[in-house]
Amino acid sequence: MHRLWHSGAWIDRGDYGYLQRSNHVKANRDMGKKIPLIAWPCDRRVSRPLVEGGFKTVFPSRKVWEQKGSPQHDDSVVVCYTDGSRHDGSTGAAAVISWNGEKTTLRIPLGASATVFQAEVLAIRHAADALRHVPTGTRIVIYSDSKSAIQALKTWNYMTLLVGECFQSLKALATERTLELVWIPAHVGFEGNEEADEVAKEAAGMTVYGPEPIVPVAMASVRSAIRVKAAEQHTDMWRSYNGARQTKELIDVPSMRVSNYLVTLCRQDLRLFTQVITGHSTLRGHLHRMRKADSDVCPFCEVGRETSLHLLGRCDCFLTTRLDVLESQTLSAAEVRVIKPASLLKFIKCSGRFTLDTQ
Numbered sequence: 382m383h384r385l386w387h388s389g390a391w392i393d394r395g396d397y398g399y400l401q402r403s404n405h406v407k408a409n410r411d412m413g414k415k416i417p418l419i420a421w422p423c424d425r426r427v428s429r430p431l432v433e434g435g436f437k438t439v440f441p442s443r444k445v446w447e448q449k450g451s452p453q454h455d456d457s458v459v460v461c462y463t464d465g466s467r468h469d470g471s472t473g474a475a476a477v478i479s480w481n482g483e484k485t486t487l488r489i490p491l492g493a494s495a496t497v498f499q500a501e502v503l504a505i506r507h508a509a510d511a512l513r514h515v516p517t518g519t520r521i522v523i524y525s526d527s528k529s530a531i532q533a534l535k536t537w538n539y540m541t542l543l544v545g546e547c548f549q550s551l552k553a554l555a556t557e558r559t560l561e562l563v564w565i566p567a568h569v570g571f572e573g574n575e576e577a578d579e580v581a582k583e584a585a586g587m588t589v590y591g592p593e594p595i596v597p598v599a600m601a602s603v604r605s606a607i608r609v610k611a612a613e614q615h616t617d618m619w620r621s622y623n624g625a626r627q628t629k630e631l632i633d634v635p636s637m638r639v640s641n642y643l644v645t646l647c648r649q650d651l652r653l654f655t656q657v658i659t660g661h662s663t664l665r666g667h668l669h670r671m672r673k674a675d676s677d678v679c680p681f682c683e684v685g686r687e688t689s690l691h692l693l694g695r696c697d698c699f700l701t702t703r704l705d706v707l708e709s710q711t712l713s714a715a716e717v718r719v720i721k722p723a724s725l726l727k728f729i730k731c732s733g734r735f736t737l738d739t740q
Contacts, residue, residue, distance in 0.1 A: 418606045424499065424541045424597035434548055435555035438535045439563045440528065451571045452524065452563075456481050459521040461508045462565075462573040465500025466581035472497065473584025474504035477577045478511065486580055487511060490587035494594040496602060499543055500581070501527035503596065505534070505562070506547035509554045517557035526567035526574055534562065542597055612637070627660030630690055633718050642722045653735060654726050657689050663735060664688060692734060693717050693725065699732045706731055 413419045454460050459480040466473050472495040476487040487507050491500055508523055515521065525531055533544045540548060554560055565574050589595060615635045619625075632639070643651060656662035665687035669677035679687035681698035692699065694712030704710050706728040707720060717725070729735070 412607065412610065416606050416610050418494075418598055418603060421494070421594050422597040423603065424543050424599050426539045426541055426600070427545055429537060429540045429545070429548075432552075434534070434552045436551050436560035436562055438531050439561055440531070441564065443566055446566055446569070446571075452522070452565070452573065454522065457520070459512060459515055459519055460573065461512070461521070461523045462577035463501070463504035463508050463523060463525045464567075464574070464577040464581040465497050465502075465504050465527065466578065466585045467497050467500070468582055468585040471585045471589075472500050473581050473587065474500040474507065475577050475580035475584050476504050476508035476511065477573060477580060478508065479573070480515070485511065488580060488584040488587065490584050490589045490595075492589040492593050492595040494598055494602065495596050496599045498527070498529055498533075499596055499599055501525060501530040502533065502543050502547050504577075504581070505530065506543075506550045509547070509550040512554055515554075515558065518559075520559040520561075521554065522561045522563060524563050524565040524574060526565050526578075528564050531562055531564055541599070625659075627689060628658055630714050631658050631693075631717055639722050646726075650726060650730075653729060654722065656735075657692070657725075657729055660689050662689070664692060666691070690714055690717065692732070693728065699728075699734070702731050703728060 452460070459478065461476055461478045463476045464474070466475075470493050472491040472493070474487075474489040474491060478485040478487070487504075489500075489503060489507055491503065495503075505523060505525060512521060530544075533540065534548055534551065551560065551562070565571060567574060567578070612635070619629075619635050643654065646654065657664075660667055665674050665680060666677045667688075668674035677686045679685060679691060679696055679698075681687075682696050684697070685691055685695065687696075694703070694714070694717055700710050703712070707724060709716070712720075
């Protein structure tokens with residue numbers, strides 16, 4: 382919906398049709414009210430112009446840069462270093478231009494919403510616009526330490542609005558001039574690049590006057606804002622939900638770290654981990670509750686109810702394995718919650734507790 386809306390292809394009928402229940406359209410609208418970023422102008426994807434830019438992109442390897450050192454040019458060549466920076470929640474772009482012994486510095490504050498990639502692209506664009514007065518036939522070399530920005534200007538697939546505008550500026554500059562866009566490694570002591578980096582940091586710290594956003598919001602920022610809001614809602618629902626008592630004992634709040642790990646597991650390991658974390662396993666505590674066992678006492682240590690927490694942190698029969706794998710003889714619920722899922726699964730498998738059930 383967000384993509385269609387910003388591309389002008391969304392048809393808003395002002396209602397939700399005949400459906401009385403919540404649907405995806407209503408969910409998207411409600412989300413838009415909670416995340417103002419969604420309504421801001423978007424740096425959406427557009428088709429790349431099917432023409433050559435007229436400029437050359439160069440990607441020397443780090444080894445080549447180590448061998449030849451800092452770039453050297455005579456005064457007849459226009460040399461420009463560009464950079465983008467984000468500091469204390471604000472973004473800035475900069476360009477340092479040298480020609481005929483004179484130096485020009487551009488500082489472009491971009492506010493809080495711009496990304497570093499956008500700053501890198503805008504630094505190149507502003508440099509290109511500032512060099513339009515250079516006489517025809519002049520050789521111009523623009524150095525940038527952002528490979529992604531240069532590759533975005535080189536690609537024949539798609540571009541964002543800002544990359545497209547930068548492409549057009551470079552195309553106009555390259556008319557009757559020799560223009561090269563060269564990647565240079567960052568933070569290796571090259572004077573021009575280091576100076577551009579310092580100026581970009583200064584630009585990021587400058588006060589921005591006017592409403593945000595200064596530039597259209599990147600799709601990556603929109604997706605990130607939606608993920609953050611969804612995570613907040615998930616956490617609120619988790620904490621307000623009265624069920625999942627056993628799972629909440631071992632998982633404090635929903636975690637993307639745990640989720641990202643679980644999706645990498647094979648079906649057997651995922652089933653084993655889920656059974657232990659939720660308590661819906663062949664441990665005696667659960668079987669007794671389901672009336673599938675005569676007692677809920679641990680059959681190994683015969684001390685206490687056999688639950689997931691008992692297995693992971695308390696049963697003395699698995700003390701040696703727990704010490705080897707989890708580096709502790711006993712664990713409380715709070716201590717179990719901070720252990721990496723991979724370590725917990727390793728302990729579960731090394732304990733052999735569920736292998737014994739099948740024998």
